[in-house]
Amino acid sequence: MKIYRYPERKTWPELVKRPVFEREEISGLIAEIFETVEKDGDEALIQFNKKFDQALTPQITVSETELDNAADEISEDLKKAIQQAKENISKFHAAQIAETEKIETTKGVICWRENRAVEKVGIYIPGGTAPLFSTVLMLAVPAQLAGCREIILCTPPDSNGNINPAILYTAKLCGITQVFKTGGAQAVAAMALGTESIPKVYKIFGPGNQYVVAAKEFAQRYGVAIDMPAGPSEVLVIADRQAVPEFCAADLLSQAEHGSDSQVVFITDDFKIFTSTMEAVEKQVKKLPRNDMACKALDHSLFILTDSIEKALDFSNLYAPEHLILALEDFETYIPAIGNAGSVFLGNYSCESAGDYASGTNHTLPTNAYARNYSGVSMDSFVKKITFQHLSKEGLKKIGKTIEIMAEAEGLIAHKNAVSIRLK
Amino acid sequence: MKIYRYPERKTWPELVKRPVFEREEISGLIAEIFETVEKDGDEALIQFNKKFDQALTPQITVSETELDNAADEISEDLKKAIQQAKENISKFHAAQIAETEKIETTKGVICWRENRAVEKVGIYIPGGTAPLFSTVLMLAVPAQLAGCREIILCTPPDSNGNINPAILYTAKLCGITQVFKTGGAQAVAAMALGTESIPKVYKIFGPGNQYVVAAKEFAQRYGVAIDMPAGPSEVLVIADRQAVPEFCAADLLSQAEHGSDSQVVFITDDFKIFTSTMEAVEKQVKKLPRNDMACKALDHSLFILTDSIEKALDFSNLYAPEHLILALEDFETYIPAIGNAGSVFLGNYSCESAGDYASGTNHTLPTNAYARNYSGVSMDSFVKKITFQHLSKEGLKKIGKTIEIMAEAEGLIAHKNAVSIRLK
Numbered sequence: 001m002k003i004y005r006y007p008e009r010k011t012w013p014e015l016v017k018r019p020v021f022e023r024e025e026i027s028g029l030i031a032e033i034f035e036t037v038e039k040d041g042d043e044a045l046i047q048f049n050k051k052f053d054q055a056l057t058p059q060i061t062v063s064e065t066e067l068d069n070a071a072d073e074i075s076e077d078l079k080k081a082i083q084q085a086k087e088n089i090s091k092f093h094a095a096q097i098a099e100t101e102k103i104e105t106t107k108g109v110i111c112w113r114e115n116r117a118v119e120k121v122g123i124y125i126p127g128g129t130a131p132l133f134s135t136v137l138m139l140a141v142p143a144q145l146a147g148c149r150e151i152i153l154c155t156p157p158d159s160n161g162n163i164n165p166a167i168l169y170t171a172k173l174c175g176i177t178q179v180f181k182t183g184g185a186q187a188v189a190a191m192a193l194g195t196e197s198i199p200k201v202y203k204i205f206g207p208g209n210q211y212v213v214a215a216k217e218f219a220q221r222y223g224v225a226i227d228m229p230a231g232p233s234e235v236l237v238i239a240d241r242q243a244v245p246e247f248c249a250a251d252l253l254s255q256a257e258h259g260s261d262s263q264v265v266f267i268t269d270d271f272k273i274f275t276s277t278m279e280a281v282e283k284q285v286k287k288l289p290r291n292d293m294a295c296k297a298l299d300h301s302l303f304i305l306t307d308s309i310e311k312a313l314d315f316s317n318l319y320a321p322e323h324l325i326l327a328l329e330d331f332e333t334y335i336p337a338i339g340n341a342g343s344v345f346l347g348n349y350s351c352e353s354a355g356d357y358a359s360g361t362n363h364t365l366p367t368n369a370y371a372r373n374y375s376g377v378s379m380d381s382f383v384k385k386i387t388f389q390h391l392s393k394e395g396l397k398k399i400g401k402t403i404e405i406m407a408e409a410e411g412l413i414a415h416k417n418a419v420s421i422r423l424k
Numbered sequence: 425m426k427i428y429r430y431p432e433r434k435t436w437p438e439l440v441k442r443p444v445f446e447r448e449e450i451s452g453l454i455a456e457i458f459e460t461v462e463k464d465g466d467e468a469l470i471q472f473n474k475k476f477d478q479a480l481t482p483q484i485t486v487s488e489t490e491l492d493n494a495a496d497e498i499s500e501d502l503k504k505a506i507q508q509a510k511e512n513i514s515k516f517h518a519a520q521i522a523e524t525e526k527i528e529t530t531k532g533v534i535c536w537r538e539n540r541a542v543e544k545v546g547i548y549i550p551g552g553t554a555p556l557f558s559t560v561l562m563l564a565v566p567a568q569l570a571g572c573r574e575i576i577l578c579t580p581p582d583s584n585g586n587i588n589p590a591i592l593y594t595a596k597l598c599g600i601t602q603v604f605k606t607g608g609a610q611a612v613a614a615m616a617l618g619t620e621s622i623p624k625v626y627k628i629f630g631p632g633n634q635y636v637v638a639a640k641e642f643a644q645r646y647g648v649a650i651d652m653p654a655g656p657s658e659v660l661v662i663a664d665r666q667a668v669p670e671f672c673a674a675d676l677l678s679q680a681e682h683g684s685d686s687q688v689v690f691i692t693d694d695f696k697i698f699t700s701t702m703e704a705v706e707k708q709v710k711k712l713p714r715n716d717m718a719c720k721a722l723d724h725s726l727f728i729l730t731d732s733i734e735k736a737l738d739f740s741n742l743y744a745p746e747h748l749i750l751a752l753e754d755f756e757t758y759i760p761a762i763g764n765a766g767s768v769f770l771g772n773y774s775c776e777s778a779g780d781y782a783s784g785t786n787h788t789l790p791t792n793a794y795a796r797n798y799s800g801v802s803m804d805s806f807v808k809k810i811t812f813q814h815l816s817k818e819g820l821k822k823i824g825k826t827i828e829i830m831a832e833a834e835g836l837i838a839h840k841n842a843v844s845i846r847l848k
Contacts (some may be wrong), residue, residue, distance in 0.1 A: 010714060015846075036554055049760075075831050078830070078833050081827075081829040081830050082830065085830060088533070089822070091529045095525055095765050096537070097526050098522050101513060103516050103519050103782060105515045106512055106784075109778070109784070111516050111783055111785050113802070115761070118796070118797050119763060119764075130834045130836060131833070132834060133830075134813070134830055166833055193725075198613060200720070220653070221723040223792070223793060225798060229644070245483075246845050247842070247845060248604060250845045251842050253841070253842075254838040254839040256838070257836060257839070258836075263625065275560075288837055290837070292837075294838065308768070328515070331814075335812070337539070338540070338542075340600040342810070343810065343813070344810060344811070344812045346812060346815070347814055348817060348846075349817050349819065349820045350815045351815075351820070351842040351843060351846060353779065353836075353839040354533070354813065354817065354827060356827075356828065356831075356839060357809070357827045357831065358823045358826045359529060360527065360535045360813075361527035361535050362811065365425075366808075368515040369647060370647070372542070372543065372626045373811040374808065375808045376808075376809075378809060380804060382797065383799075384795065384797070385800075385802060386762065386766070386768060386799070387766075387800060387802075388767075389767070389769055389770065389774050389778065389783050389785055390768060390771055391774045391778055393773050396773045396774075396775070396778065398780065399512070399623050399783065402508045402782045403505075403778060403781045405501050405502055405508060406502070406505050406557075406558055407777055407780075407781065410504075410554045411555075411713070411714075412678070412682075413676065413681070413713050414681040414776040415676040415681070415713070415776075415781075416777070417677070417708065418678045419676075419778070421670055422671055422773055
């Protein structure tokens with residue numbers, strides 16, 4: 001833990017800095033993988049599965065049988081949990097679909113926006129230690145609500161060539177159209193370029209390691225969009241004297257266990273809470289199965305004692321955390337002061353894991369200070385908002401002169417003519 | 425003109441292809457410019473002005489006096505036109521600010537979203553032949569409505585070191601906080617990195633040549649967001665027998681005059697409209713001052729005769745045009761069939777130039793087939809939507825088991841603990 005007592009404002013820019021990753025190193029490798037996938041298609045993916053995942057996958061497409069069987073391989077409790085989470089996520093996201101309001105900006109000039117789903121989207125779900133079926137929910141539920149026609153999912157197989165059944169069960173539940181056994185940069189390449197089995201998509205979503213992140217960045221050269229730039233996960237907790245140190249510690253640790261590069265920040269104006277929370281962290285971390293990773297993350301965590309909650313919020317806005325927890329008595333007072341954050345958790349009972357799984361909000365959020373300029377994933381991420389306009393002849397008459405004068409002043413005479421010829 | 429009569433569907437993917445630009449060539453130059461701006465700050469910009477614009481600009485910041493004097497240097501008519509346009513753009517964009525609706529996803533679990541302005545935004549306006557003060561309106565009006573705290577503008581000076589007064593007048597009118605005399609990739613670098621005079625911004629907007637486009641792409645490495653990827657401007661017009669060939673021709677030409685790389689597509693199911701529109705284009709183009717550019721754009725334009733409007737719309741969705749004009753009698757019938765487009769103009773009196781200047785819709789739109797996965801600029805572009813949640817103890821009890829089960833199944837025990845410790 002890095003401990004700071006009343007750090008001066010001029011030191012803050014140094015404190016909010018995130019680790020910098022060298023991308024150049026792997027960019028050659030990524031380009032090579034894209035080339036191989038472009039050239040060899042499915043066969044490339046089969047070979048990559050052999051090489052990287054020690055898996056034999058003659059078919060990279062998950063079969064209907066595999067999808068159907070998944071439900072039998074997980075507990076009833078887990079199925080119910082996934083269903084409750086899905087229900088809440090659906091409720092929250094469905095409410096984000098804005099009505100189409102027609103605006104008559106000038107008499108006879110009617111303008112509006114309509115949503116259209118991104119037709120083809122691809123979801124990447126990492127393999128490895130944690131089967132992130134919760135991320136399937138977070139991406140597939142809004143995709144389906146938005147009306148995306150094709151929602152495909154790529155995830156690496158285990159060494160037996162299988163996909164975790166909780167991922168398959170959730171995929172089927174959420175209307176994923178096809179699941180493919182492929183991971184890493186090659187999965188991203190496949191979704192960006194298309195192969196015999198995998199359709200080329202228009203937008204790629206989902207988390208991953210540095211290769212996946214680099215591949216998503218690279219994929220944009222092919223006209224594909226991505227959900228957002230990525231970085232290690234973060235939480236910033238602001239606590240006052242009524243906070244519960246054990247709760248704060250548990251929240252800090254649920255961030256720390258994500259990985260050794262997780263960013264954990266704690267700020268309080270109360271000395272007792274400051275010390276008790278650090279103690280509670282030390283105590284709780286020992287019992288965690290992912291203790292190793294959590295300890296590494298804690299090594300570079302920040303524990304800051306401040307003289308006011310206002311200052312804590314100023315620091316938080318500069319930091320722009322992915323997750324912000326306000327363990328404050330009068331949290332409502334401070335909401336307007338929040339400028340930069342991905343998702344905010346209010347009060348002592350709003351733990352980050354509620355938003356990670358089941359409250360209904362999305363857990364795909366901007367990290368790495370991107371909360372200054374990006375929103376988390378929402379229904380907006382799965383639609384385009386197309387503007388429409390209808391001008392009657394009267395309407396064009398009313399704004400025609402304005403258009404003609406402006407077009408002429410910009411030297412664009414054909415733009416002017418398009419009006420003049422209609423009003424002649 | 426490239427003429428296609430009833431082209432088969434299998435030929436469409438070839439027809440919708442856009443020109444490919446080689447970016448690699450200039451990427452070294454862009455990196456160099458960023459380095460120079462990072463090292464020398466304002467002085468670098470002053471030197472670039474000398475080198476690229478033959479302009480002496482000891483001060484790159486536009487003074488208050490320069491801003492104030494601009495109003496006297498343009499006609500009253502132009503001022504009135506700019507004001508009417510601003511009013512319509514304001515009306516349309518203000519209506520896009522969605523209400524905050526709180527959703528109780530489970531009893532005691534309340535989730536909602538709030539908008540927060542991107543604090544610092546930078547607008548780039550190109551110099552050259554056309555002073556694009558209309559783009560100042562399109563970017564500064566929503567930025568101001570969104571509440572962006574800092575809205576700066578960079579644009580290259582003329583050889584006398586001055587900025588076009590229409591740009592300055594519009595900038596002042598729209599609450600731009602500072603204007604700087606710098607253009608090209610170096611202006612983008614300055615906004616991404618900051619200099620003594622120019623503040624570092626969080627998001628960069630605006631059009632430009634290939635150097636500006638490449639610089640905006642490059643700037644993202646520094647954590648800056650951009651409005652959207654860019655490409656040459658486009659229009660696709662679909663006309664039926666009631667369309668007016670002279671109107672269609674004028675619209676096609678108002679696209680063609682933008683530049684020799686402009687993309688112009690005309691589709692009709694009526695042979696007479698097909699030939700008369702081509703004739704009208706030939707006739708009108710001769711009188712244009714930007715005749716040269718327009719003719720070059722027309723050389724690679726597509727004129728397609730089709731056997732149904734439905735098919736025309738299918739083609740349009742595959743093409744994903746920036747601007748789509750439906751010069752159709754029953755245009756309303758076809759609105760639901762529009763899947764991919766930046767902005768749509770309905771009927772014979774909705775010319776593209778209305779949306780370019782004064783109807784109220786935004787003219788910063790996705791080109792280069794990006795209408796498949798991107799929206800045009802709107803209020804959404806200037807805000808982040810932050811999610812909030814408040815769980816009461818009862819609320820956490822109701823979804824606690826679900827969170828615990830899911831967290832455990834993902835192997836994230838600290839996530840589970842954050843709930844268990846609160847419900848103990």
